[in-house]
Amino acid sequence: MKKYFPSSELIINEDGSVFHLHVKPEWLADKVILVGDPGRVALVASHFENKECEVESREFKTITGTYKGKRITVVSTGIGCDNIDIVMNELDALANIDFETREEKEKFRQLELVRIGTCGGLQPNTPVGTFVCSQKSIGFDGLLNFYAGRNAVCDLPFERAFLNHMGWSGNMCAPAPYVIDASEELIDRIAKKDMVRGVTIAAGGFFGPQGRELRIPLADPKQNDKIEAFEYKGFKITNFEMESSALAGLSRLMGHKAMTVCMVIANRLIKEANTGYKNTIDTLIQTVLDRI
Ligand code: R1P
Ligand code: URA
The missing domain is CATH 3.40.50.1580 (Nucleoside phosphorylase domain)
Incomplete structure (x- = not known):
């Protein structure tokens, strides 16, 4: 029926x-x-x-x-x-x-979905202006947990390794982060050899969840140091943005192809940012339009 x-x-x-x-x-x-x-x-x-x-x-x-x-x-x-x-x-x-x-x-x-966004870079190879494709996304948002089949599409060993590394329990990032791959075919076609392939944290906020401290102290002051140092099977976490995990996760469950590529507008390691990025993101837009 x-x-x-x-x-x-x-x-x-x-x-x-x-x-x-x-x-x-x-x-x-x-x-x-x-x-x-x-x-x-x-x-x-x-x-x-x-x-x-x-x-x-x-x-x-x-x-x-x-x-x-x-x-x-x-x-x-x-x-x-x-x-x-x-x-x-x-x-x-x-x-x-x-x-x-x-x-x-x-x-x-089947739909083919490419997100073009901006992000914060976390590694020496992600300075301002870099285009980073999210080969894997770590969702701090919890969205995928509400859908059946979440465990079948997520990288469970990666999730465990990340949580162990962070030493988080209790309220920190509850429900636990989920790890999800983008469409390999799309990444190969769009990232080619000229974009950085990375692991992206999709955070549930721009400030605390990305380790930015303004007037309120963070629950885990070592959060970003630990994130930058994390390594699993050769993967390092490259950037923070706020949507790639849900996009990759829901697309996998629905049967669509999806990926995210973001331009770095702030490098958290060297504490620099660029707000005048309109021309550079237009280069990224044209590249994606040519390759999609
Ligand atoms: C935060 O400033 C926003 O910028 C990034 C984040 O994911 C978040 O949405 O993406 P966009 O440039 O697509 O908005
Ligand atoms: N978007 C984010 O989510 N974080 C950044 O640092 C920059 C853009």
Whole structure:
């Protein structure tokens, strides 16, 4: 029997668009670029030859258009894994649920999703301006634990090694971090040899969870020293951002291909930051558009 989704579970607006994104099924391309900042959507779309739709609701702005003959949708997610839960579930519904009958479609449609973001670098090989692909993501956000099948898609030995190394128990980072791989095929095609491949911590905040201390002291003052020193099977943690784990995790559970690439705008080791990064991120955008 086909799965049926009542209106409380999949909310469809009166105009036939999905609840938060306000996107209609026919507007979604198979290739999707996700960005955090709604302002970055126009920057991506400025490279399109044509635009077929443009819609905005809350922090979610969407444009579908064509780049060198490829149909691409660009969506902003805002900040955080909670928003990725909304964006990924609504994009998957647009692709794989019939909005007329509210039933799952017979044939699965796979999406290819690339997040282009900014991040904080944690290693000497991640200075400001570096493009870092998240080969693995460590989720401090807990989102994936609410879905069945989490253990089947996560790297459990890596999770144990990380928790042992940090010496965290009790309230620190509860529920425990999850470790998830990006799509290998996408990483090979998009990172090629000119981007750093790394392990990204997707933090549940910009300050405390990334070891930034302003007026309130941190629960674990040695957090970032330990994170920078951690090594497991040749992997070192390269960067902090706030969405890659939920994107990689939900994509794996749903059957889509996904990866995150971020430009380093702050290096935490040498305590430097760059806020005037618009041109450099445009180079990254063009590279991803050419390779997606
Ligand atoms: C924090 O400043 C935001 O920047 C990074 C983080 O993941 C977080 O969303 O990504 P974006 O540049 O895509 O927003
Ligand atoms: N985004 C983050 O989440 N952290 C940084 O340090 C920079 C950008």
